[in-house]
Amino acid sequence: MVTERWLTATEDVVRVARAHAREVDTEARFPAEAMDAMRRTGLLGLLVPVEHGGLGGGLEDMVEIAGRLAGGCLSTALIWSMHCQQVDAVVRHSGPELRDELLPRIAEDGHHLASVTTEAAKGGHLLRAQSPLRPEAGTLRIERDAPVVTGGMIADGFLITMRADEDAAAHEVSLVYAERAQLKIDEGRSWRSLGMRGTSSAGIRISGSVPQQNFIGRPGDFRAVAMDSMIPLAHLGWAACWLGGARGLFREMLGAVRSRAWPLDVGSELVRERLARARMDLELVSSHLQRVCDEVALIRASGGRLDRPATQIHLNLLKVSAAELTFRAADRLMQLAGLTRGYLEDSPFPAERVFRDLRSASLNNSDDRLLVVTGALVPLDKDVCLS
Ligand SMILES: Cc1cc2nc3c(=O)[nH]c(=O)nc-3n(C[C@H](O)[C@H](O)[C@H](O)COP(=O)(O)OP(=O)(O)OC[C@H]3O[C@@H](n4cnc5c(N)ncnc54)[C@H](O)[C@@H]3O)c2cc1C
Structure with a gap:
């Protein structure tokens, strides 16, 4: 059950989000003020378990809070709910090393996660990937276009789908985590959209290497x-x-x-x-x-x-x-x-x-x-x- 404290935090964020919603939309810019309020109130750690410093919330809480945020600014709510999707995948499917290292930073510092699944060659087909992961000196090499990434130029880390390796079929997909600091990120197509303009879902081009422990789920699965x-x-x-x-x-x-x-x-x-x-x-x-x-x-x-x-x-x-x-x-x-x-x-x-x-x-x-x-x-x- 969503607690009074979380609802107060949500109302705090909603106030900020609503105050900037029109401007965020007109200027098609990231809702930085609302994101700061989410960090301040700890809402980015809603789904992080208590033992990792988070709020330990569940699905019902996420649904309730997302709905309230959207009443203030739909772009802000979508950014937050997509962050929650990534957090849940880390909580349930990453190895202990990555979990112990990443989750406290999400809970305490408001480390913001974005999602990279769409790819130019395969469009929105979630369960397929084109660009292969390449082993390189004990690390995993990522080279990938990402035509639509909500908050792509702002997020602190990314969950990225990649073809499992160069010989793998398109449906053999791995999910890996990458820190912004591990990547070179070049700006791609701008986000000149009809709506959801505040999500800043511009294209990016990603290259970099991440440790082997950064698989989320089994390789290829x-x-x-x-x-x-x-x-x-x-x-x-x-x-x-x-x-x-x-x-x-x-x-x-x-x-x-x-x-x-x-x-x-x-x-x-x-x-x-x-x-x-x-x-x-x-x-x-x-x-x-x-x-x-x-x-x-x-x-x-x-x-x-x-x-x-x-x-x-x-x-x-x-x-x-x-x-x-x-x-x-x-x-x-x-x-x-x-x-x-x-x-x-x-x-x-x-x-x-x-x-x-x-x-x-x-x-x-x-x-x-x-x-x-x-x-x-x-x-x-x-x-x-x-x-
Ligand atoms: C606000 C917003 C935020 C987003 N944020 C992200 C993000 O953070 N990360 C990310 O990776 N992606 C993101 N996306 C992209 C999203 O995940 C999808 O990949 C994207 O919306 C699909 O775009 P598409 O219609 O060009 O591609 P596709 O899904 O490839 O569709 C292309 C066309 O093919 C048609 N089509 C599909 N299937 C069939 C079929 N079987 N038969 C005939 N026609 C078919 C579709 O109707 C469409 O016209 C975001 C999208 C939006 C709108």
């Missing part, structure tokens, strides 16, 4: 880490962020209606129908998110595996439905707010920003890819075990 940690954390975290962004917008709009700053005719049946439909979209995502989060937490608590078809289907469809429904809700809210209160950049509510941000949801790990994978799993779950 990234799939196991992805199934157990990266995919569940990504889909739960993103769904929480998108829901939190849409909910935050809805709240701001209702606040203005209640304070009469916005003289919306709530007696109108058309307005009521629109309010109900937007609320319905959020209710559906909220309950789906809660169910899948509970399912994953329960399986983990019992030491079970998350790669059975029904659980993978639940996780994938959570991601796709959250992407579709939160964007639909933002679209409905835009229609309700109209041109001057909704569509314009300087309107009183961040409807236009949230709408642009949420348009990325179905592209961030393409829904098309996920639906194709999920459709192949569906016949394997003969009992149709719903979430």
Whole structure:
């Protein structure tokens, strides 16, 4: 259960994030102020176990906090939730040396982790890699393009997918950890995006060498880490962020209606129908998110595996439905707010920003890819075990 102390810390960060959200979006710059607040409050160590100096939080806490952060600034929330994905992989799949060395720095210094999975040649296919890891004088050599890395020019460390070695097939993928100081990082394509502009997800080119102990999971078996940690954390975290962004917008709009700053005719049946439909979209995502989060937490608590078809289907469809429904809700809210209160950049509510941000949801790990994978799993779950 999320504690009062963590909620206070979250509110602290939300205040800072909200104050800078517009500027971060307009300038397409990293939300440095909110990141400083996360370091100050210890939130970057939420998933680090207590014995390593962290807060020892769980999945439910991550989901709750991601949603609240997103109500202030969706880019900030996404950066944080992607950091949490990386932390979870380190906690559950790294060797003791790396764990003991890295986790206290995340908890105490707010060492920020970013994710490198996308590659120009293979696009968003998570479980494939093109560039090979090369052994070099007892270390592992990394040379890799990374066309989209959230916070790539700022993060302190990276979890990077690589083809296991030069002779390995594209599906034999290793996950390795690299410190910024171990890498030469060149700036690649800039992040001139429609939305999520504050995530600073520009391209980078990475080269460097890391110690052998920096494998996360077994060499060549990234799939196991992805199934157990990266995919569940990504889909739960993103769904929480998108829901939190849409909910935050809805709240701001209702606040203005209640304070009469916005003289919306709530007696109108058309307005009521629109309010109900937007609320319905959020209710559906909220309950789906809660169910899948509970399912994953329960399986983990019992030491079970998350790669059975029904659980993978639940996780994938959570991601796709959250992407579709939160964007639909933002679209409905835009229609309700109209041109001057909704569509314009300087309107009183961040409807236009949230709408642009949420348009990325179905592209961030393409829904098309996920639906194709999920459709192949569906016949394997003969009992149709719903979430
Ligand atoms: C806000 C944001 C932050 C991100 N942060 C990171 C990050 O930190 N690190 C990172 O590595 N990546 C990051 N990404 C990239 C993300 O993980 C995906 O790799 C990326 O969104 C996929 O981009 P794509 O559509 O070009 O590629 P692809 O997924 O390769 O898709 C290319 C095209 O092929 C289509 N397609 C896919 N499958 C099929 C199919 N079976 N049949 C027909 N067409 C198909 C898709 O619809 C799409 O049009 C981020 C993306 C966003 C939006």
